[in-house]
Amino acid sequence: MDTFLQQVVSGLATGGIYASLALALVMIYQATDVVNYAQGEMAMFSTYLSWSMMNHGVPYWAAFFATVAIAFVGGVLIQRIIIRPVQSAPVLTIVIVCIGLLTIFNSVAGWIYSYIIQPFPSPFPKEPIRIGRIVLAAHDLGAIGVTLLLLGLIYLFFRFTTLGLAMRAAAQNPASARLAGIRVGWMLAVGWGLAALVGSVAGMMVAPVIFLEPNMMGGILIYAFASATLGGFTSPGGAVVGGFLVGVMENLAGTYVSFIGTSLKLTVALALIVIVLLVKPSGLFGRAVVHRV
Amino acid sequence: MEQGARAETVTGATPSERSGARPRPWRLAGLLVLIALACVLPFTLSGFRIFQFTQVWAYAIALLGLNMLTGYNGQISLGHGAFFALGGYTTAIMIDRWSVPYGWTIPAAGLLCLLAGFLFGIPALRLEGLYLALATFALALAVPQILKYFDDWTGGSQGIVLSKPKAPWGLPLNPDQWLYFLALGIMVALFALGWNLLRGRVGRAIVAIRDNPIAATAMGINNPLYKSLTFGVSACYTGIAGALSVLAVAYVAPDTFNVFLSITFLVGIVVGGLGSISGAVFGALFTQFVPNYAQAISKAAPWAIYGAFLILFMYVMPRGVAGFVRIVWGRLFTARKQ
Numbered sequence: 001m002d003t004f005l006q007q008v009v010s011g012l013a014t015g016g017i018y019a020s021l022a023l024a025l026v027m028i029y030q031a032t033d034v035v036n037y038a039q040g041e042m043a044m045f046s047t048y049l050s051w052s053m054m055n056h057g058v059p060y061w062a063a064f065f066a067t068v069a070i071a072f073v074g075g076v077l078i079q080r081i082i083i084r085p086v087q088s089a090p091v092l093t094i095v096i097v098c099i100g101l102l103t104i105f106n107s108v109a110g111w112i113y114s115y116i117i118q119p120f121p122s123p124f125p126k127e128p129i130r131i132g133r134i135v136l137a138a139h140d141l142g143a144i145g146v147t148l149l150l151l152g153l154i155y156l157f158f159r160f161t162t163l164g165l166a167m168r169a170a171a172q173n174p175a176s177a178r179l180a181g182i183r184v185g186w187m188l189a190v191g192w193g194l195a196a197l198v199g200s201v202a203g204m205m206v207a208p209v210i211f212l213e214p215n216m217m218g219g220i221l222i223y224a225f226a227s228a229t230l231g232g233f234t235s236p237g238g239a240v241v242g243g244f245l246v247g248v249m250e251n252l253a254g255t256y257v258s259f260i261g262t263s264l265k266l267t268v269a270l271a272l273i274v275i276v277l278l279v280k281p282s283g284l285f286g287r288a289v290v291h292r293v
Numbered sequence: 294m295e296q297g298a299r300a301e302t303v304t305g306a307t308p309s310e311r312s313g314a315r316p317r318p319w320r321l322a323g324l325l326v327l328i329a330l331a332c333v334l335p336f337t338l339s340g341f342r343i344f345q346f347t348q349v350w351a352y353a354i355a356l357l358g359l360n361m362l363t364g365y366n367g368q369i370s371l372g373h374g375a376f377f378a379l380g381g382y383t384t385a386i387m388i389d390r391w392s393v394p395y396g397w398t399i400p401a402a403g404l405l406c407l408l409a410g411f412l413f414g415i416p417a418l419r420l421e422g423l424y425l426a427l428a429t430f431a432l433a434l435a436v437p438q439i440l441k442y443f444d445d446w447t448g449g450s451q452g453i454v455l456s457k458p459k460a461p462w463g464l465p466l467n468p469d470q471w472l473y474f475l476a477l478g479i480m481v482a483l484f485a486l487g488w489n490l491l492r493g494r495v496g497r498a499i500v501a502i503r504d505n506p507i508a509a510t511a512m513g514i515n516n517p518l519y520k521s522l523t524f525g526v527s528a529c530y531t532g533i534a535g536a537l538s539v540l541a542v543a544y545v546a547p548d549t550f551n552v553f554l555s556i557t558f559l560v561g562i563v564v565g566g567l568g569s570i571s572g573a574v575f576g577a578l579f580t581q582f583v584p585n586y587a588q589a590i591s592k593a594a595p596w597a598i599y600g601a602f603l604i605l606f607m608y609v610m611p612r613g614v615a616g617f618v619r620i621v622w623g624r625l626f627t628a629r630k631q
Contacts, residue, residue: 082604090611092363096603099603218434277428
């Protein structure tokens with residue numbers, strides 16, 4: 001029972017990371033119908049930025065917030081400069097541009113920071129926290145807290161601010177939004193910025209666990225895909241719930257199903273994606289896409 | 294009608310492309326000249342260059358297969374590396390474990406992939422656009438792990454080492470040149486086959502499903518059957534390509550079939566041109582040589598250069614090289630007439 005609870009909590013911690021990245025993916029998907037394959041690498045690159053700031057003596061939280069700000073501006077710039085010229089091109093063309101971005105970030109990170117695996121500090125205490133007989137890592141609890149806080153802020157932003165409302169309008173009905181005086185192009189750019197921001201937080205929260213290296217986000221991204229699929233690509237809240245569910249399921253399957261262990265982890269994500277798509281393609285919380293004939 | 298418009302924006306191929314046109318005489322002549330040039334090539338190049346071009350022909354076969362599925366039929370696959378791996382490993386295991394002559398392993402790889410693709414195509418029927426891309430992307434990511442898991446057959450991370458086949462019938466060719474001609478011959482045969490398949494009734498049905506599935510059903514096309522068959526044929530082409538590539542490299546290991554291979558294939562058909570047969574060759578040349586040039590420009594970050602090339606290509610030619618050539622050709626032609 002204790003092992004079970006411990007696995008659930010650390011599952012929730014990784015689940016929070018999946019939830020953040022899945023949310024970032026869904027935000028961009030809803031606004032532009034594009035899945036940003038570079039999302040994970042953008043997060044990895046921001047994490048490296050904060051790492052090098054800390055190496056130059058900047059305190060953790062200062063580096064954290066500076067990175068979050070840089071990630072936001074970077075996301076806006078990427079949308080304005082790189083994605084916008086192909087906005088009206090076929091979707092596959094945009095996918096290829098995203099893949100180009102992915103290889104650029106991955107390669108530049110390897111070039112600047114080398115492919116050597118680096119430790120990344122955690123802002124939370126090293127001592128484990130004991131509740132009864134259960135021992136929990138402080139970083140796990142901290143990461144869950146930071147993720148939930150971030151997701152809550154994003155929710156409040158979209159629900160209660162004018163800018164959030166304008167962004168939702170631009171995503172749902174660009175033509176009408178433009179007629180109502182909303183600058184749709186900029187709304188999309190802000191969406192990319194926010195997605196990059198959420199991704200950078202996810203990167204900084206996961207790096208102490210899986211260590212820092214240019215390819216660190218590959219496996220995480222596929223689990224984020226699985227989460228977004230499970231929750232539904234049309235539902236931001238669903239993607240978050242999906243992330244936590246996938247995190248817990250992954251941990252429990254790795255602990256209790258002996259042949260999976262760690263060697264078939266990615267195959268579990270594959271199986272999950274395929275099963276969800278076959279049983280309920282719109283995900284747990286998504287809307288079914290209806291075609292008009 | 295909305296769905297038709299959607300399908301078109303997903304794959305970006307124009308419905309008006311003339312896969313049904315008969316070959317004009319000068320086109321056929323041009324093609325024969327190109328094939329003749331390709332036949333002269335291995336006698337003028339070094340062994341390594343010959344090997345590279347052998348890979349180009351193998352890639353071209355794989356890209357044509359993927360283009361049938363994605364460009365013509367509108368089903369996006371980010372997982373064709375899996376079929377490339379299946380074909381390659383079929384060949385390697387048959388030669389290494391069962392000592393089958395290599396010539397028989399190529400059709401065997403094709404048939405196995407045909408079956409595997411057909412079977413994968415059945416669940417894929419329920420997935421559209423983005424969702425199919427995701428499912429196949431996950432497949433591509435899982436391939437190396439699955440290959441390592443079955444290490445009794447695949448030799449695990451060590452892989453399988455093969456020896457290059459010698460030229461038969463006493464032909465005066467070294468192994469590299471023989472493999473080059475083998476790949477070229479199979480490529481030409483498969484391209485002729487593919488061209489015939491795509492310009493006729495079957496090809497029109499495949500394109501009709503992409504452009505408007507409901508109208509296609511109304512016209513009596515069996516959508517599920519055609520879609521899964523297209524998946525099968527596409528996988529078959531890719532599997533044959535994988536077999537040829539493994540013969541040329543004379544070595545297989547799980548990590549050559551990583552997700553990047555599948556992405557490279559998709560990049561190849563989009564850069565070459567979706568829904569065009571010649572696009573497969575342009576795409577194969579890009580796939581083989583651009584990473585090399587990127588490496589020549591910057592040793593430190595070759596993939597960054599590659600990524601920059603990709604983005605630039607998409608800015609300049611959003612419909613691929615084949616689409617670009619078509620536009621330029623059209624302009625020159627109409628200008629002359631006026």
